[in-house]
Amino acid sequence: MVRLIMHGCNGKMGQVITRMVKEDPEVEIVAGVDKYTGISNDYPVYDEIGKCSVEADALIDFSNAAAVDELLAYCREKKLPVVLCTTGLSEEQLKKVEEAAKETAVLRSANMSLGVNLLMKILKDAARVLAPEGFDIEIVEKHHNRKVDAPSGTAIALADSVNDALDGVYSYTYDRSRERKARDSREIGISAVRGGTIVGEHEVIFAGEDEVIEFKHTAYSKALFARGAVAAAKYLAGKPAGRYDMSDVIQF
Ligand SMILES: NC(=O)c1ccc[n+]([C@@H]2O[C@H](COP(=O)([O-])OP(=O)(O)OC[C@H]3O[C@@H](n4cnc5c(N)ncnc54)[C@H](O)[C@@H]3O)[C@@H](O)[C@H]2O)c1
């Protein structure tokens, strides 16, 4: 049995995971952490990570970027493997993720779904063929009206995946309204749409002369991300310190 701490347990993802884990005989949530304590769960809930002294094998985090520094310090100190799913982390926080991974197992992924992780792999091949042929690359993402970070972590991860395949020479453009000039050939445009209850859509567009190729992933339910996060926690429990990602968990 893998014992989990659910960080952000009373948020949307935390509650989807809470329900999912009840049906899974291989995992158990032994404690939750959330600064909002107005929901009753069948495990103890602490309003700050530092107050939780419950023994666990792994921690899943779906919270808020502002909570991540304290969380990383906790996981480092306890040598607790952490599945970090919160998006919108700053450059400084990403460095702290690397530091934490020297002392405990850290799996950070902006998107826990099979489809997006496969898409990242496929995009590398597409980019290597299409970019030298002059195709422009644009990413459009759509999410629900409660999302606080933009662009999505997934959109940035998709752009990084493409850029890695192109020797990292592309820059990212998030806003075209400030300058009146045509796009540079070595840029990836990233646009964010927010509205209603859209769970998550990502389109990567390669636009060339007289032809356009589009790759699209649509998430229809948050259960998709929850399944990936629980699988990641099972994988990470007992692993040595280091950086892991979803390609370690998902066998393509
Ligand atoms: N990696 C993925 O596949 C994936 C999928 C969905 C969402 N996300 C990301 O996960 C995060 C959470 O998403 P959500 O839809 O569940 O959001 P949400 O706002 O519904 O839930 C976040 C929860 O975290 C709690 N929280 C905030 N600050 C806290 C703190 N300091 N300590 C403890 N708890 C704190 C909030 O009270 C809230 O209950 C976002 O960053 C989102 O982008 C990632």
Ligand SMILES: O=C(O)C1=N[C@H](C(=O)O)CCC1
């Ligand atoms: O609902 C969210 O918030 C999501 N966030 C992730 C992101 O920023 O990429 C993954 C999709 C859902």
